[in-house]
Amino acid sequence: MFKHRFASPQLGFWTVTSVVMIAVLGAVAFLRFTKGLGAVTNLSDTFPWGLWIGFDVLCGVGLAAGGFAVTATVHILHLKEFKPILRPTVLTAFLGYILVVCGLVFDLGKPWNIWHPIIMWNPHSVMFEVGWCVMLYTSVLSLEFAPVVLERFKLDWLLRLLKPITPVLVILGVILSTLHQSSLGSLFLILPEKVHPLWYTPVLPVLFFVSALAAGIGMTVVESWFSRRAFGKPIETHLLSRLSRVSVVVLAIYFALRMRDLIARHALATLFPLNSVSAMFLAEIALGVVVPMVLLAIPRFRESPKRLAVAQGMVVLGFIFHRLNISVTAVEAATGRTYLPSVMEFLVSAGLVAVGIWIFLLACRYLPIFPEGAMAEEEQRVGQHAGAAEVKAVSPLPGAVTAFDHT
Amino acid sequence: MAHRGILVDVTKCIGCGSCVEACQKSNQQPAHDAKGFDQQTYTFLMDRGSDTYVRRLCMHCENPSCASVCPVGALRKTAEGPVTYDPDKCMGCRYCMMACPFGVPTYEWYSAAPRVRKCQMCAHRGAAGPACAEACPTGATITGDREELLAEARRRVASDPKTYFQRVYGVTEAGGTDVLYIGPRESKALGLPRVETSGPLPDLTWNALKHIPDVVLFGGVFLGGLFWLTKRKEDVARAEHAEKGEHHV
Numbered sequence: 241m242f243k244h245r246f247a248s249p250q251l252g253f254w255t256v257t258s259v260v261m262i263a264v265l266g267a268v269a270f271l272r273f274t275k276g277l278g279a280v281t282n283l284s285d286t287f288p289w290g291l292w293i294g295f296d297v298l299c300g301v302g303l304a305a306g307g308f309a310v311t312a313t314v315h316i317l318h319l320k321e322f323k324p325i326l327r328p329t330v331l332t333a334f335l336g337y338i339l340v341v342c343g344l345v346f347d348l349g350k351p352w353n354i355w356h357p358i359i360m361w362n363p364h365s366v367m368f369e370v371g372w373c374v375m376l377y378t379s380v381l382s383l384e385f386a387p388v389v390l391e392r393f394k395l396d397w398l399l400r401l402l403k404p405i406t407p408v409l410v411i412l413g414v415i416l417s418t419l420h421q422s423s424l425g426s427l428f429l430i431l432p433e434k435v436h437p438l439w440y441t442p443v444l445p446v447l448f449f450v451s452a453l454a455a456g457i458g459m460t461v462v463e464s465w466f467s468r469r470a471f472g473k474p475i476e477t478h479l480l481s482r483l484s485r486v487s488v489v490v491l492a493i494y495f496a497l498r499m500r501d502l503i504a505r506h507a508l509a510t511l512f513p514l515n516s517v518s519a520m521f522l523a524e525i526a527l528g529v530v531v532p533m534v535l536l537a538i539p540r541f542r543e544s545p546k547r548l549a550v551a552q553g554m555v556v557l558g559f560i561f562h563r564l565n566i567s568v569t570a571v572e573a574a575t576g577r578t579y580l581p582s583v584m585e586f587l588v589s590a591g592l593v594a595v596g597i598w599i600f601l602l603a604c605r606y607l608p609i610f611p612e613g614a615m616a617e618e619e620q621r622v623g624q625h626a627g628a629a630e631v632k633a634v635s636p637l638p639g640a641v642t643a644f645d646h647t
Numbered sequence: 648m649a650h651r652g653i654l655v656d657v658t659k660c661i662g663c664g665s666c667v668e669a670c671q672k673s674n675q676q677p678a679h680d681a682k683g684f685d686q687q688t689y690t691f692l693m694d695r696g697s698d699t700y701v702r703r704l705c706m707h708c709e710n711p712s713c714a715s716v717c718p719v720g721a722l723r724k725t726a727e728g729p730v731t732y733d734p735d736k737c738m739g740c741r742y743c744m745m746a747c748p749f750g751v752p753t754y755e756w757y758s759a760a761p762r763v764r765k766c767q768m769c770a771h772r773g774a775a776g777p778a779c780a781e782a783c784p785t786g787a788t789i790t791g792d793r794e795e796l797l798a799e800a801r802r803r804v805a806s807d808p809k810t811y812f813q814r815v816y817g818v819t820e821a822g823g824t825d826v827l828y829i830g831p832r833e834s835k836a837l838g839l840p841r842v843e844t845s846g847p848l849p850d851l852t853w854n855a856l857k858h859i860p861d862v863v864l865f866g867g868v869f870l871g872g873l874f875w876l877t878k879r880k881e882d883v884a885r886a887e888h889a890e891k892g893e894h895h896v
Contacts, residue, residue, distance in 0.1 A: 278756030285684065285753040288744035316870055318877040349739020349754065349761040353719070356738050360719040366852055367718035367742050369859065411870045415863055426855040430712050430746045430848050445855045 258594040265591025268584045272346060280584040287571070291581035294567035295589050296343025298424055299560050300336050301374070302448075305456025306463075307333025308410075308417035311384060315410040324611040325479060327388055328467055329460050331603055334381040335596045337374065342595075346588055366426045373420030380413045388607050422449040428566060437507040438521045439570035447497060451559055454490045457483050458532075458555035465549035471604060481542040487555060491533040498525070517573045520565050528558010650825065651728035651768065652793030653780060654800055655702060657830030657837060658810055660787035662692055662700035669782030670704075673769050686755045689766035690779060693838045699830070701837045702788070704779070705730065705751045705766035706817060706824035710847030713743035713752060722763075728793065728825050729768035737763060748821050748842045768825075793825050800829050822847035 272280045283290050310329040313322050345351040357371040383402065390399045425448030428435055441447070461480045502508050511518045532554040535541050542548055572578055603609060667681045670690045681691035690704040711730045714722040721736035722743055739761060744752045755761035769777040780790035789796070797815065804811040816828035820842040830837050844851075 274759055276755070276757040276759055276761060283756065285744065285756075286750065288741040288754065312870070316874045316877070318874075318881040320881070347740075349741065350737060351739070353736070353738035356719040356736060360721075360736055362715075362718055362720040364715050364849060364853065364856070365718045365742070366856065367716060367740055369856065371718055407874050411867060411874065414870055415866045418866060419859060419862055423855070426852060427742070429851045429855055430716060432844055432848070432851060433748060433842065434745070442851070442854065 258598060261587070261591045261594040262598070264587050265595070268588050268591070269346070271584070272588075277347075277349060280582065280588075282580060282582040282585065284579075286575070286577045287579040289567060290579055291564075291568075291585045291589055292343050292347040294564045295560070296347070296592060297340055298563040298567060300340040300343060301424060302421065302452040302455045302559060302563065303459045303556065304333040304336030304340075305417065305421060305452040306460035307336070307381060307384075307456070308414050309453060309456050310460060311410045312414050315407055316414070322479060322483075324476065325460060325464055325483075327609045327611075328463060328604075330381065330384050331388070331600060331609055332459065332463050333456075334378075334385045335599055337378045337381055339592050339596050340374065341378065342592055343589075366423050366429075370420050370423050370427070373416045373423065377413060377416040377420065380409050380416065383409055384413065388603075388609060392607050418449060421452040422446065424448050424452075431571075434571055434574050435566065436517060436570040436573040437505065437510050438502070438517070439566045440574075441501045441505060441507075443497065443501050447494070447501075450490060450494045450497060451562060454487055454494060454555055455559035457487050457490065458552040458559070461487075461552040462549050462556060465545055467604065467610070468545070470601070471610070477543070477545045477548070480545060480548050484536045484542055484548055484552065487552065488533055488537045491529055491536075491555065495525075495529050495533065498529075517569060520561070520569045524558055524561040524565055527554060528561050529555075532558070649792050649794065650726060651776065651790060652796045652825040652827060653704070653707070653768070653777060653788060653790050654796040655826065655828045655830075656787050656789075656800075656803065657699060657701050657828065658787075659785045660692075660700045660702065661785055662694065662698075663784065664692060665782040665784055666690060666702060666779035666788055667692060669778040670766070673772065673778035684751060684753050684765075686753050686764045688753075689764070695832075695836070695838055699832070699837070701828075701830065701839065702779075703751075703839075704826060705768070706749050706820070706826045707766075707768055708821050708847075709823040709825060710821070710849050712746035712748060712821065712848045715849035715852065716742040716746040718742070725770065727770070729770040730765075731767045731770045732763055732765065734762040746848070748844070748848060749840050793827075796827060800827050804829050819845040821845075822850075 268280055277283055281290060281292075306329045310322060310326055313319050314326050341354075344354065348354060357368050358375075362368045384406075387399055387402060390396075390402070422445035425444035425446075428440065428444055429442065432440060461483055464480055511521065532551040535551045536548070541551070568579060664681075667690055668678065671678055671681075671687075674689060676687045679687060681688045683691060684703070690702055693701045693703065695701055707728060707730050708724075711722070711724050714720075714724050714730055717737075718740060719736045719738060721733045721738075722730060723733070724730050741754060741763070743763060744754060752763050752765045754763055769775070769779075772778065775781070776790045777788075780788045783789070797818070800815045804813055804815060810831060811829055812831060812833050814829075814833065816830075816834045816837075816839055817824040817826055821844055828834065828837070828839060835841055
């Protein structure tokens with residue numbers, strides 16, 4: 241059904257916009273690598289880290305956290321019923337990390353030295369540890385994703401080689417993820433006077449880990465819902481609902497940790513007088529944590545995949561808010577310096593996301609990402625024989641068959 | 648351990664700019680006006696009014712944040728005192744610039760192969776020491792053994808409470824620096840950055856990083872254990888499936 245739709249390409253909104261975005265990305269890349277970072281960014285000596293670190297790296301890594309959470313659920317906890325969402329989640333995580341590395345290539349002054357931490361060690365540097373973990377975990381993710389490619393090309397003997405080491409890979413992946421998800425928070429520990437007290441805390445590594453878990457699960461639900469809309473792939477609502485119940489617990493832990501820490505450090509007082517900084521903080525906590533936590537806790541709310549996606553979308557946005565708040569808002573507030581990303585910085589971040597979505601779509605088209613369960617086969621059969629109109633009738637979600645272009 | 652330091656006595660500075668000129672020459676930069684740290688400027692003078700001139704330069708911390716955060720060890724605290732930079736190692740993450748509590752390192756933003764720029768206490772001159780101290784005509788900037796300079800600074804401050812504000816800047820700041828300041832007013836009035844953390848900043852990071860081996864060890868055991876415990880359940884289920892002749896994916 242999905243192949244059927246792609247066989248007659250339509251120049252929809254998404255196709256045109258994304259191709260333009262990727263072309264612009266190329267142009268900005270040319271400027272950046274010939275004229276330097278100053279030519280395309282609003283970064284300066286007083287504000288050396290901006291959108292590319294705050295969004296592309298901090299958010300990119302965090303949003304890919306679904307990868308280790310779902311692989312652990314399936315392969316370590318042996319909850320095999322979550323298998324249908326395993327491959328799309330691992331693909332999302334793998335792409336996420338590849339894009340983080342691409343973001344770093346843009347952001348690093350001398351990206352051709354990106355391999356230096358392999359031989360030039362400084363174990364006292366958080367960046368050194370993050371570098372190693374990201375490198376190792378990207379390798380682990382590529383091996384976790386490899387079966388999809390091997391299956392496609394029927395390389396069964398390689399599959400058989402990979403199968404027994406899967407649990408080891410998954411455990412390694414969880415440990416590496418725990419380390420670097422938390423360490424991205426540790427990056428800011430050395431800046432006690434450069435980060436506003438609403439965000440600076442010695443428990444940053446713990447907060448980063450827990451919020452990444454929430455965002456990773458949120459992203460898994462949102463991405464499942466999008467895949468469903470784009471390909472009409474049936475992903476059972478009850479799985480997303482169960483995942484969302486886990487989200488409630490994770491968000492509650494995060495909220496408790498955050499509040500306890502703020503109260504213990506007497507930092508809540510810095511909310512007043514109310515200004516734009518406190519507004520950013522309140523928006524982050526209220527809309528990104530409290531509201532989705534309450535909504536997802538209501539059983540009837542979880543019945544609709546669309547509502548699940550909206551609430552989890554809020555979790556994802558709240559997470560992005562937190563990472564940008566700590567890397568920009570909190571630094572601005574504490575140092576009195578200002579930074580607003582340049583248009584070209586936004587275009588690079590958006591362009592990388594567009595590239596990611598394209599690779600995801602192409603991978604879904606050519607690789608066995610989605611389960612070949614009874615339901616999927618049934619839909620495919622109906623789609624091939626009767627065309628889209630009838631699929632619409634049997635589709636569990638109104639409008640599920642409409643292509644990504646039309647959404 | 649004896650190592651080099653620099654003492655800046657603001658009361659002796661006449662604002663002639665010889666240090667700035669010597670710095671630019673020593674670092675092979677074209678002569679230029681120095682108004683603040685930038686990719687060509689490692690030191691500059693601030694006119695703080697009523698004939699008070701304060702120069703800024705890298706503080707060469709005893710436990711430098713910049714060197715601690717550098718993932719590749721491009722920045723390094725040498726045994727001799729200076730915090731030096733090796734552009735060939737640097738990959739340009741700019742964490743050093745984020746981490747420096749004194750706002751010292753700058754970047755070549757408009758270069759396709761950019762470097763971090765900062766005072767390296769003329770490490771390239773070796774035993775000759777920093778060019779700025781050599782050039783200073785009034786002794787406002789002097790160099791020597793750090794502990795001896797600190798003793799000298801304390802002696803001056805104590806012996807002349809009318810002239811000196813009773814504090815040496817650089818003793819507690821970020822756990823201590825190898826560049827020390829004494830002057831007629833408190834450091835904030837002199838335009839020096841206020842750094843309240845009195846211990847080494849890298850300790851804040853180490854408090855988190857030191858847990859890594861434990862996370863790996865106990866995380867590995869815990870996850871391995873979970874795998875083993877839940878696997879049994881699955882084996883039973885699989886056996887049941889096989890009995891019924893169902894196909895198991």
